[in-house]
Every structure is written in structure tokens, then in C-alpha cells.
Amino acid sequence: MTQPTARSGDRFLAAQPRGTGVQSANLADLLERVLDKGIVIAGDIRVNLLDIELLTIKIRLLIASVDRAREMGIDWWEHDPSLSSGKRGLALENRRLRERIGELEAGRTGRRTQSPDADYEDDETPPARPRRTRSTP
Amino acid sequence: MTTPDLTWLYAVARDVEDGALDGLTGVADEPLRTLTVTGLALVVGSVPRSGFDERALQRRLADLQWLEAAVRAHHRVIAELARTGRTLPLRFATLYRDDRGAAAFLRGAGPRLRAALERVADRAEWGVKAYLAGAAPAPADIAAPADRPGTAYLLRRRAQRDALAQRFDEAMAAAREIHAALAALADRAAEHPLQSAEASGRAEPMLLNGAYLVDRERVADFGAAATELGRRFSGVRLELTGPWPPYSFADIGPEVPETVDPAGTGTAETAEADVEADVEAEAGFGADAGPDAATGAAPRIKPPEPRSPEQPAAAEGG
Numbered sequence: 295m296t297q298p299t300a301r302s303g304d305r306f307l308a309a310q311p312r313g314t315g316v317q318s319a320n321l322a323d324l325l326e327r328v329l330d331k332g333i334v335i336a337g338d339i340r341v342n343l344l345d346i347e348l349l350t351i352k353i354r355l356l357i358a359s360v361d362r363a364r365e366m367g368i369d370w371w372e373h374d375p376s377l378s379s380g381k382r383g384l385a386l387e388n389r390r391l392r393e394r395i396g397e398l399e400a401g402r403t404g405r406r407t408q409s410p411d412a413d414y415e416d417d418e419t420p421p422a423r424p425r426r427t428r429s430t431p
Numbered sequence: 432m433t434t435p436d437l438t439w440l441y442a443v444a445r446d447v448e449d450g451a452l453d454g455l456t457g458v459a460d461e462p463l464r465t466l467t468v469t470g471l472a473l474v475v476g477s478v479p480r481s482g483f484d485e486r487a488l489q490r491r492l493a494d495l496q497w498l499e500a501a502v503r504a505h506h507r508v509i510a511e512l513a514r515t516g517r518t519l520p521l522r523f524a525t526l527y528r529d530d531r532g533a534a535a536f537l538r539g540a541g542p543r544l545r546a547a548l549e550r551v552a553d554r555a556e557w558g559v560k561a562y563l564a565g566a567a568p569a570p571a572d573i574a575a576p577a578d579r580p581g582t583a584y585l586l587r588r589r590a591q592r593d594a595l596a597q598r599f600d601e602a603m604a605a606a607r608e609i610h611a612a613l614a615a616l617a618d619r620a621a622e623h624p625l626q627s628a629e630a631s632g633r634a635e636p637m638l639l640n641g642a643y644l645v646d647r648e649r650v651a652d653f654g655a656a657a658t659e660l661g662r663r664f665s666g667v668r669l670e671l672t673g674p675w676p677p678y679s680f681a682d683i684g685p686e687v688p689e690t691v692d693p694a695g696t697g698t699a700e701t702a703e704a705d706v707e708a709d710v711e712a713e714a715g716f717g718a719d720a721g722p723d724a725a726t727g728a729a730p731r732i733k734p735p736e737p738r739s740p741e742q743p744a745a746a747e748g749g
Contacts, residue, residue: 320631320632320672321499322626322630322631322632323558323672324502324503324506325502326623326624326626327506327520327675327678327679328502328505328506328520328522328523328678329502329522329523330522331520331522331678331679331681332509332519332520332521332522332523332678332681333443333519333520333521333522333525333544333547333681333682333683334522334682335521335522335525335536335540337440337525337526337527337532337536338437338526338527338528338532339437339483339484339485339488339524339526339527339528340485341485341488341489341492341524342489342492343492343523343524344492344493347624347626347627347629347630349495349498350626350630351627351629351630352495353495353498353499354629354630354632356495356496356499390629391629394627394629
């Protein structure tokens, strides 16, 4: 599960100051920067973004399907100990994530949302469009 | 040239090298263009109005497959630009109706953009996260009467809980010290909200989610310091990400420019300001007044409940 011997500094020094990208970046790191940081100006088109933690968890759930992730060329989960421990770990992870989504959505909307259907627990392909993603901040 | 497209903004750069954008495409798979106004380059793409007006975009943001791919596309453009020169990322989903609006932004914010570009020159953002780590301490030797197993159990359990709470407090204090030490080596530092285990994908509680703007010359020192800190504090595990484009340090201050035209002859928004004095406003940026400043202070996690080895099943009940 964990990487007890991994010392940050070793990996740190191995990283190049000018690389082609961020190898060790996980989805949460990426979303919290791209969706929330950078120069913030109004522009002409106003949209509301979901809570970033909620988005992160939902996307993690979405691409927790190994096949689909491979198809898209995404491999961050291969370095993610909690997801790479096999199919069983994935199912557990999925359940935990869905519970967390339910909690977050309940917190945001002030009402208890139903936990998403349990019927794709063993499906290879989660639904393409999650049902409850709109929010009114 | 007017097209029915909207203009999606990616980044502001000092200048964009020839060919730097070749082969890159944006969030709508569109080729990228550069708008240049008074020596600043704005990298943009034309995206179809049908998919990116307010209604359509709001709907698409709920499509996680689209969103994830678009976030990566937005980041890819910015990362590529940051690799070759000083770059300020724009937040995802910054759109103007046309290039004129985008160019007006560039003109209006010119001095602030220049100052911000100066601040990130030859620097990159590095992320350092700290997680609770280390094996739980062995249950202390409790002087409990062997003939009273119930009392002994309760004493052991309390000692275990106290030890865990203490370990967490120590790790939290270590994380504060680590952040201070790294911030001292950085030009600027910021803290992102701590990620939950569900978002980070790690079971251990996160104690620090720091971002540091580090001069290229000091990256080695920064790395050595992180290594040293990781060794010194065995109760935390450090994780580094980077180099990032300076997402967390791209704030350009308030929209109203500090330097108001005293004569009031024209606002920054008018389209004719082609000749603009090269005002290098030394905007003050000592204090981290950005949105980060408020987020880091209060850790919002609690130490996990200890699980008694005697009762492993009960803890999983939920």
C-alpha cells in the first residue's frame, strides 16, 4: 500500500528543473492549479465551476476504470498505490469515493443526496455522464 | 476579422519563440495563436461558440470526461510555454467573445502583467506535500495488573490513543516547520487546501500542501533542504511535484490599475491605445494577498481514530 522507503528528497533531486512536464503530478494537484489558480479575470463568458475537491473525486471515480484510462493514455493510477493494488482495491476505492461524493454533495446542496447506484460496482465502464454534477454555488 | 468563434486564453508570455506552438492544440483541439500587444504575447485559441458559450460550457463542465481532457489540454499548452520562457497561466475557462476583448485585457493589465512576469522569471513552482508517516509506536509498557485484563485493555487503549494524538501533533508541528524552512528558500510560498484522502488517493492524512516559487539557481538548495527535512522529521513523508508553471503565483492584483491616467484622457479598455508608455510599475507584492493566503492556516483534519488490535472487526463496521 505505502512506500515506506520513498524519501521525497531523492525523488526531488532526481527531478529536473526544466522538464517536459510534471511526472509525479496527480489529478488533484493538476485540478487545484488549473481550475483555481493562474490569472483570474472575468472574461466575457461566466461559468460556475464545481467544488474542486468534488470534481477531483468524481473524475478519479470516472477514470478508475483501468481499461478506459488506458484507452485515454492516462496512467497516473499506475503510480497510485491505492489504485494499483488490483481489482478488489478498485472496487473498495470506488465505494469510498462514491460515499465521499454523496457527503460533499449533501454538504453543498444542503440536502442529502442519494448515493449513486451501486449497480456498476463491477462494471468495466462507469456511466459516461454522472447524473448530479450541476451545482449552484 | 470576425468569426463566430470565441477566444480561449491560455497564457501570457514575454515572448513566444518561433515554433513553440507548433503541433500543440488546445481545449477544442484547435491550433494556437499569439496576440501581441505592447511587447506582451497572449496565447489563445479559437473555440466554437456553439460549444463554449455560457450555456454550452456550463453543460460541458459537468461532463467529467470532457473536463478532464480539457484541463489536461489547457495545462499542456501552458507547460510547454513555461518550459521555454517566462509564462503566466490563465485560469481554465477564461474566454472573450473575440480577439479584441482579449487584446483589451492585455493592454489594460499590461503593467501588472509585466511586473508579474518579472516575478516569475527564471523561476518555477514546486509543490511539496507532507503526509503523516512512520510506524505507530509500540504500545508502551503499561503497568497493569495481570489479573485484571479489562483494566489492562483500557489502559493500553488509552495509551495507544494518546500516542497517536501526540504523533499527529508532532507531525503537524513538523509540517509547519518544513513549510517555513522551504518558504525561506523560495521567492514566494503559498498553501493550497489540504486534500482529503479521497482526492489525494493516499490513505495517510495530508499535513501540508505547499507551493513554492523557486529560482532556477536555487533548485538544488531547495532539493537538498527538502531531503534534509525529510530525514530530520521521521513522522512525516514528503512528496515533491514539479516543476510546475507558476500557477500559484500568477496573481496580478486588482483589476483597477494602480496607475490611473491623471488626465483622464482614456481608459485602458478603449481599443486605440496602441502607443502605451512602458510603465514598469513596481507593484508591491511582498505580502501574499492572493487567494492562497487564507487557505493554509487552519488544518481541517483530525487524527485518525486508533484501532485496537483486539477489535479489528469492530472498527470496520461503519
